[in-house]
Amino acid sequence: MIPLVTEGEPLVRWDWIGRNLGEIGSLLADHVLMSVVPILVGLAAALPIGLACARWRRIYPPVLGVTNALYALPAIAVFIMLIPFTGIGSRTTVMIPLALYTLSVLVPSVVDGLAAVPDHVRQSAVAIGFGPVRRLVRVELPIAVPVVMAGLRVATVSNISLVSVGALIGVGGLGDLFTDGFNRDFPTPIVVGIVLTIALALVADGLLLALQRLLTPWARAGARDARASRARLASPERTAP
Amino acid sequence: MISFTGVTKRYPDGTVAVDHLDLEIAAGRITVLVGPSGCGKTTTLRMINRMVEATEGTITVDGRNVADIDPPTLRRGIGYVIQQAGLFPHRTIVDNIATVPDLLGQDKKRSRRTARELMARVGLDPALATRYPAQLSGGQQQRVGVARALAADPPILLMDEPFSAVDPIVRASLQDEFLRLQDELEKTIVFVTHDIDEAVKLGHRIAVFQVGGTLAQYSTPDELLAAPANDFVRDFLGGDKGIRRLRFTQELDAEPGAGTEAADR
Numbered sequence: 274m275i276p277l278v279t280e281g282e283p284l285v286r287w288d289w290i291g292r293n294l295g296e297i298g299s300l301l302a303d304h305v306l307m308s309v310v311p312i313l314v315g316l317a318a319a320l321p322i323g324l325a326c327a328r329w330r331r332i333y334p335p336v337l338g339v340t341n342a343l344y345a346l347p348a349i350a351v352f353i354m355l356i357p358f359t360g361i362g363s364r365t366t367v368m369i370p371l372a373l374y375t376l377s378v379l380v381p382s383v384v385d386g387l388a389a390v391p392d393h394v395r396q397s398a399v400a401i402g403f404g405p406v407r408r409l410v411r412v413e414l415p416i417a418v419p420v421v422m423a424g425l426r427v428a429t430v431s432n433i434s435l436v437s438v439g440a441l442i443g444v445g446g447l448g449d450l451f452t453d454g455f456n457r458d459f460p461t462p463i464v465v466g467i468v469l470t471i472a473l474a475l476v477a478d479g480l481l482l483a484l485q486r487l488l489t490p491w492a493r494a495g496a497r498d499a500r501a502s503r504a505r506l507a508s509p510e511r512t513a514p
Numbered sequence: 515m516i517s518f519t520g521v522t523k524r525y526p527d528g529t530v531a532v533d534h535l536d537l538e539i540a541a542g543r544i545t546v547l548v549g550p551s552g553c554g555k556t557t558t559l560r561m562i563n564r565m566v567e568a569t570e571g572t573i574t575v576d577g578r579n580v581a582d583i584d585p586p587t588l589r590r591g592i593g594y595v596i597q598q599a600g601l602f603p604h605r606t607i608v609d610n611i612a613t614v615p616d617l618l619g620q621d622k623k624r625s626r627r628t629a630r631e632l633m634a635r636v637g638l639d640p641a642l643a644t645r646y647p648a649q650l651s652g653g654q655q656q657r658v659g660v661a662r663a664l665a666a667d668p669p670i671l672l673m674d675e676p677f678s679a680v681d682p683i684v685r686a687s688l689q690d691e692f693l694r695l696q697d698e699l700e701k702t703i704v705f706v707t708h709d710i711d712e713a714v715k716l717g718h719r720i721a722v723f724q725v726g727g728t729l730a731q732y733s734t735p736d737e738l739l740a741a742p743a744n745d746f747v748r749d750f751l752g753g754d755k756g757i758r759r760l761r762f763t764q765e766l767d768a769e770p771g772a773g774t775e776a777a778d779r
Binding site for chain 2: 391393394396397398399400401402403404407412415416418489490491492494
């Protein structure tokens with residue numbers, strides 16, 4: 274076992290960070306790019322697949338089998354398989370498996386989200402005169418948003434963490450800080466990499482949460498009201514006129 | 515007027531939900547379809563707006579065969595109220611009420627104003643306009659469901675057990691207000707229930723269905739109670755004892771001011 278922190282060497286050398294801010298920033302930007310693009314691609318692919326599975330329930334089990342198998346593939350193995358096609362050091366090599374992972378997480382989210390639309394709501398949408406497309410866009414998908422967003426948050430955080438593995442095939446991103454620190458037996462970049470990865474994950478998750486609240490004010494209104502009525506039940510004397 | 519001529523609904527597995535039904539539903543009145551579960555009353559209702567397609571026979575609305583009308587267009591011209599209200603949880607109360615005017619491409623400002631007027635009309639506090647359905651009680655949600663069905667002022671309302679999911683006191687007050695509203699609006703209403711008390715209270719005409727999807731009797735409440743057509747109808751009315759009780763409550767309801775005045779919150 275190689276000691277990462279040698280005697281007399283501080284865990285973080287601030288002067289190194291100061292000198293390499295530009296480089297760290299560009300790695301961070303690469304990292305963001307390589308996490309976000311696969312999420313968008315994965316989401317764009319998961320929506321039609323999820324819709325198809327919700328529409329024709331019989332294809333869902335086999336589709337789920339395939340997406341689960343994709344999710345089980347180790348990232349590094351996929352990178353190596355892709356290198357002959359996409360080239361070593363290419364960002365595409367990293368982004369393809371991440372898009373597949375996103376897809377694997379989001380297909381069940383889309384299916385579950387649509388299944389969460391109460392039957393009486395769907396029925397009344399039909400009865401009122403929504404055609405199939407309008408019903409999907411104006412009623413079913415908006416109601417599915419909280420479940421899909423939950424999946425999107427998991428996929429996003431997981432992608433941000435997985436992009437680091439790409440450093441092993443030299444595509445940049447914050448993972449470079451780990452390999453660099455490890456190769457030089459120098460802990461500062463490793464610490465910087467970990468802190469930035471976590472910070473990035475937290476920021477991305479926060480942004481998605483904010484987006485979800487913006488898209489679904491109704492979900493919170495209902496929850497708030499349920500809490501309020503529980504509170505009323507707990508202390509009835511307070512609501513007496 | 516809505517008329518059924520030789521209408522049958524047979525499912526691919528051979529089950530017959532409605533069997534050679536002939537039925538004339540008068541304009542401007544409340545016609546109640548009543549019967550035990552599996553008697554085809556809801557199927558009959560849903561064939562009017564083509565939520566269910568008839569296998570045989572014709573259904574006409576004011577002389578037009580519904581099979582010739584594009585389903586979404588047909589449905590936008592017919593109000594529909596279901597048991598759990600079926601409100602859209604992601605839209606505010608006014609937006610829910612204005613759904614059909616929106617689908618018809620009507621002016622948003624005007625439809626929102628109409629929606630607020632309708633709220634008052636069905637006994638909802640206009641302050642609830644910007645709330646979401648989850649913030650309302652069951653009785654209030656049901657009122658929103660009725661307001662939504664009325665928003666585009668359709669001549670016909672289909673109501674599928676609209677008051678079954680609320681408690682008895684709220685139900686009685688919803689029924690009373692519904693009758694009051696109908697006195698003003700004079701819509702053609704087809705109302706499905708499994709509750710004979712509700713049928714006698716609300717219906718101008720009552721169609722009693724029996725299992726197998728056939729019509730056992732079609733008459734006014736008075737005729738129904740005075741002369742049940744067969745043993746099935748008599749049993750469904752609760753036998754002689756049930757009939758006496760129904761007559762008694764019918765007389766009570768007929769007295770002015772006898773309606774239950776209860777707040778449903």
